Amino acid sequence: MDLAHLVGIGRTKAGEHWNRGLVDLAVEAGGAALDEAAVSPTAIVVGNALGSVLGDQRNLAVYIAARLGYRQAETHTVESDEASGGAALRMALALLNAGFHEAVLVIGAEKPTDTFPDGVEAGRANGLDVLREAGFGFGVSVAAALAMTNYINTYGVDRSSFYHISAHAHRHAALNDLSFMSWALSEEQYAKSPLVADPFKVCDGAPPCDGAAAAVVTLKRPETDQTVRVIGSAGISIEPGIWRPVLELKLPAAQQSASRALDQAGLTTKAISLFELHDSSTIMGALSLEAIGLADKGQALKLAEGDALSLKGAHPAWTFGGHKARGHTLGASGMYQIVEAALQLRGDAGQNQVADARTALVQSLGSFGSTAFTHVLSR
Amino acid sequence: MDIARLWRQQPSNIRLLGSRCRSCGVLTFPERVRCAECCSSELQAYQFKGDGELLVATTVYEAPRGFVDQVPYVAGLVRLVEGPIVAAMITDIEPDKVAVGMRVEMVTRRICSSGADDPIVYGYKFRPVAHHD
Numbered sequence: 001m002d003l004a005h006l007v008g009i010g011r012t013k014a015g016e017h018w019n020r021g022l023v024d025l026a027v028e029a030g031g032a033a034l035d036e037a038a039v040s041p042t043a044i045v046v047g048n049a050l051g052s053v054l055g056d057q058r059n060l061a062v063y064i065a066a067r068l069g070y071r072q073a074e075t076h077t078v079e080s081d082e083a084s085g086g087a088a089l090r091m092a093l094a095l096l097n098a099g100f101h102e103a104v105l106v107i108g109a110e111k112p113t114d115t116f117p118d119g120v121e122a123g124r125a126n127g128l129d130v131l132r133e134a135g136f137g138f139g140v141s142v143a144a145a146l147a148m149t150n151y152i153n154t155y156g157v158d159r160s161s162f163y164h165i166s167a168h169a170h171r172h173a174a175l176n177d178l179s180f181m182s183w184a185l186s187e188e189q190y191a192k193s194p195l196v197a198d199p200f201k202v203c204d205g206a207p208p209c210d211g212a213a214a215a216v217v218t219l220k221r222p223e224t225d226q227t228v229r230v231i232g233s234a235g236i237s238i239e240p241g242i243w244r245p246v247l248e249l250k251l252p253a254a255q256q257s258a259s260r261a262l263d264q265a266g267l268t269t270k271a272i273s274l275f276e277l278h279d280s281s282t283i284m285g286a287l288s289l290e291a292i293g294l295a296d297k298g299q300a301l302k303l304a305e306g307d308a309l310s311l312k313g314a315h316p317a318w319t320f321g322g323h324k325a326r327g328h329t330l331g332a333s334g335m336y337q338i339v340e341a342a343l344q345l346r347g348d349a350g351q352n353q354v355a356d357a358r359t360a361l362v363q364s365l366g367s368f369g370s371t372a373f374t375h376v377l378s379r
Numbered sequence: 380m381d382i383a384r385l386w387r388q389q390p391s392n393i394r395l396l397g398s399r400c401r402s403c404g405v406l407t408f409p410e411r412v413r414c415a416e417c418c419s420s421e422l423q424a425y426q427f428k429g430d431g432e433l434l435v436a437t438t439v440y441e442a443p444r445g446f447v448d449q450v451p452y453v454a455g456l457v458r459l460v461e462g463p464i465v466a467a468m469i470t471d472i473e474p475d476k477v478a479v480g481m482r483v484e485m486v487t488r489r490i491c492s493s494g495a496d497d498p499i500v501y502g503y504k505f506r507p508v509a510h511h512d
């Protein structure tokens with residue numbers, strides 16, 4: 001069943017936009033998506049994770065709508081931590097499929113670089129348990145370091161083998177002009193990058209950066225051939241807490257939402273042409289690969305070391321560089337993934353093109369894997 | 380941090396006070412108003428002993444705002460002897476001496492510092508239990 005058609009897409013470069021504010025970025029990406037679409041959305045859904053906590057605009061979608069020239073529209077601002085982009089798309093699908101609107105503009109936008117890194121880290125930490133984790137000095141990097149530690153001890157992998165996840169993402173970002181870190185990452189650069197929380201290095205983390213990505217979605221099939229269909233969608237949150245991914249090395253929400261979205265699409269993982277997963281860190285990338293069944297437990301780093309995840313591999317992943325190297329626009333990252341997957345399915349991915357891409361699985365996670373949104377796209 | 384919020388958190392942060400469900404017996408930390416296991420709202424205060432085992436730990440060099448003055452610090456997950464798992468800093472030990480499986484006990488320390496006008500936040504950390512061998 002077609003849940004929606006993506007009839008227009010747009011995105012800004014991911015990076016440091018000194019001359020652009022949060023609303024400016026959203027308007028740039030949203031405007032580009034509107035320009036591509038032949039329809040006029042009557043509702044706007046904006047995904048954003050940190051605007052409020054960093055002292056930026058609240059009720060963001062209202063201000064973006066006005067700046068896009070809307071005299072009136074239904075607006076929603078969605079916050080689901082780093083899964084906000086995926087959540088915004090899911091909300092738009094609900095508005096369409098409820099029959100409330102015929103076309104909806106979905107935008108993910110984030111602007112963290114006005115704030116010093118320790119402030120961004122504190123803002124991100126508030127997506128964990130504020131009272132029991134963030135309030136005691138635990139941020140997402142600390143959580144990732146603990147998970148890495150347990151992964152290394154449990155599976156006996158070498159600490160340095162997390163490099164393969166980062167290196168893989170950088171190889172694809174190097175082909176993508178709109179990425180934040182568009183260069184190949186050498187083993188030496190990785191090894192020399194400073195420790196954030198042992199054994200988690202700077203190069204294990206996806207760098208928080210500015211950006212916006214947008215899509216116009218409609219229920220009606222457009223008259224042009226160039227359509228990308230959303231054929232599966234699922235959102236699941238489980239009991240939050242960093243202890244589960246850290247101690248069990250599992251992401252049940254990621255696993256279950258992928259499984260539901262695939263069931264709805266009538267597909268299996270094997271039938272998917274490419275994967276955009278939530279690589280907020282090397283360990284989250286690895287656990288995501290295992291959650292959706294691309295790798296057995298403890299085998300994700302080995303998978304990344306080979307060619308399987310490359311553009312020409314059996315399971316292309318992070319085809320534009322992922323959060324790790326395209327840049328992690330936090331609440332906007334989920335919409336970057338959607339736009340990148342759409343480009344693949346349209347055959348417009350340029351140097352990043354996966355040959356004959358027919359289907360894509362896109363997954364956006366929040367609160368260290370406690371919240372998951374998965375979408376399956378098809379051409 | 381706001382005084383009212385800080386005050387509300389004192390029982391859990393200073394005394395490690397949690398809840399015991401009168402209906403199913405499950406222990407939770409911190410205090411809850413409704414049991415997530417059986418949905419009973421018949422909960423009673425439960426005082427955790429503060430003894431536990433370190434399950435996993437890391438040394439933090441780049442901290443979130445509010446914790447920057449404490450780096451490097453050890454952050455880990457502790458399983459209390461009563462069962463619940465607590466995220467906490469490990470103190471009174473050099474980072475390279477920290478070992479998984481170590482027995483630890485709760486102590487009250489300064490947890491974080493925010494702006495000059497903010498109250499100092501106290502709460503639990505865990506330290507190694509002295510060996511008697």
Ligand SMILES: [Zn+2]
Pocket residue numbers: 400401402403404405414415416417418419
């Ligand atoms: Zn109960």
